[in-house]
Amino acid sequence: MNFTLFGYPKAGKTTLFNILTGARIEVTAYEDGKREPNERMCHFPDDHLDKLWRLYPERKRIAAAVDFIDLAGISYGEVKTSLFLNALRKADGLVHVVRGFHNDEIPHAKPVIRPADDIRTMEEELLLADLVSVEGRLEKLEKDLKKAKIPEGEKEKELLVRLRCHLEEGNPLRECALSEAEEKQIKNFAFLSQKPVLHMVNADESDIGRLPELENGFALDKKSAAALAFCGKIESEIMEIEDEEEKRIFQSEYRLSEPTPGRFFPAALALMETIFFYTIGKDEVRAWPVPRDSTALKAAGAIHSDIEKGFIRAEVIPYEMLLGCGSLQAAKEKGAIRLEGKEYIVQDGDVIYFRFAA
Numbered sequence: 001m002n003f004t005l006f007g008y009p010k011a012g013k014t015t016l017f018n019i020l021t022g023a024r025i026e027v028t029a030y031e032d033g034k035r036e037p038n039e040r041m042c043h044f045p046d047d048h049l050d051k052l053w054r055l056y057p058e059r060k061r062i063a064a065a066v067d068f069i070d071l072a073g074i075s076y077g078e079v080k081t082s083l084f085l086n087a088l089r090k091a092d093g094l095v096h097v098v099r100g101f102h103n104d105e106i107p108h109a110k111p112v113i114r115p116a117d118d119i120r121t122m123e124e125e126l127l128l129a130d131l132v133s134v135e136g137r138l139e140k141l142e143k144d145l146k147k148a149k150i151p152e153g154e155k156e157k158e159l160l161v162r163l164r165c166h167l168e169e170g171n172p173l174r175e176c177a178l179s180e181a182e183e184k185q186i187k188n189f190a191f192l193s194q195k196p197v198l199h200m201v202n203a204d205e206s207d208i209g210r211l212p213e214l215e216n217g218f219a220l221d222k223k224s225a226a227a228l229a230f231c232g233k234i235e236s237e238i239m240e241i242e243d244e245e246e247k248r249i250f251q252s253e254y255r256l257s258e259p260t261p262g263r264f265f266p267a268a269l270a271l272m273e274t275i276f277f278y279t280i281g282k283d284e285v286r287a288w289p290v291p292r293d294s295t296a297l298k299a300a301g302a303i304h305s306d307i308e309k310g311f312i313r314a315e316v317i318p319y320e321m322l323l324g325c326g327s328l329q330a331a332k333e334k335g336a337i338r339l340e341g342k343e344y345i346v347q348d349g350d351v352i353y354f355r356f357a358a
């Protein structure tokens with residue numbers, strides 16, 4: 001899974017990248033000419049996994065990996081022609097970093113800082129980039145269809161016309177009801193407005209005490225889009241403090257009950273409609289991300305296609321119940337482990353052992 005941080009220049013993208021990944025990339029107030037993205041792999045903080053691993057501390061703990069990509073700033077109006085268009089299309093989740101802080105020394109292309117406007121403008125730019133792709137494809141398709149009758153092409157045209165209409169009305173494609181077959185048909189376009197977007201508003205230091213209030217003000221009632229506020233500058237300073245006690249005092253002084261990663265990751269997972277199930281093997285305790293509402297069969301396939309092919313049964317226990325039992329052996333003796341079939345819908349926090357025929 002990967003998240004791509006993008007947005008208008010000097011919004012605090014690299015600052016957020018550092019906060020989320022623990023990297024120490026230098027940030028500057030001025031154009032430094034650096035255009036190549038920063039990339040870093042890290043692991044989902046996972047409280048469930050920690051607790052499970054404590055039952056088997058001699059085994060390896062393997063958390064789900066996530067890649068972060070931090071793009072350089074994109075100027076207003078330039079998303080659809082940006083060099084980063086491809087990078088955006090490859091993202092599983094988009095993280096739009098929005099300037100909310102005031103500082104005259106750090107340039108901003110607009111005379112006033114209005115994060116709500118930037119959120120709206122960026123949403124429109126994503127739509128526009130998709131509209132350009134749809135129109136380009138339609139143009140070519142119509143030419144081809146004039147030369148020959150291609151039933152597949154007619155079908156594609158029908159769908160694209162529908163998408164164009166939806167986009168022209170100002171609606172992101174993630175709000176367009178599509179059948180599974182239609183989703184498949186347009187998969188290669190990697191439409192931007194179809195991707196989940198988390199708008200991360202880099203709030204002014206003076207707003208540190210009212211971040212939740214700010215977030216409510218950005219209420220995005222659209223599916224797969226949400227907003228969180230954070231204070232990049234203050235959090236970067238806190239990150240630099242090595243002494244844990246001192247860090248805690250600093251945090252409580254700023255009334256920062258939950259640092260940004262602790263809020264970002266759950267929000268991002270919810271937006272991506274992703275849950276974790278866990279396996280306890282003889283060498284490792286491991287987290288596996290799967291789309292919400294995955295069947296046991298699909299979950300088996302996430303581990304290995306052979307397990308999916310040879311699927312017999314899933315032995316399932318919710319992680320809290322396993323913690324209560326103290327070990328898999330104790331859970332077995334108590335009869336707390338259920339046997340489920342292919343169609344079972346995997347729940348967040350399920351610990352699963354797959355029986356399969358090799």
Ligand SMILES: Nc1nc2c(ncn2[C@@H]2O[C@H](COP(=O)(O)OP(=O)(O)OP(=O)(O)O)[C@@H](O)[C@H]2O)c(=O)[nH]1
Pocket residue numbers: 008009010011012013014015016026027028029030031032071072073074097101102103106202203204205231232233234
């Ligand atoms: N006052 C204040 N300054 C900030 C904050 N976040 C970032 N900055 C400063 O803004 C400047 C740009 O920060 P970056 O994180 O590099 O911003 P960016 O969006 O990655 O910038 P580009 O990649 O050049 O578009 C740096 O000087 C940061 O120290 C903040 O919350 N408050």
Ligand SMILES: [Mg+2]
Pocket residue numbers: 013014015070071072073
């Ligand atoms: Mg940057």
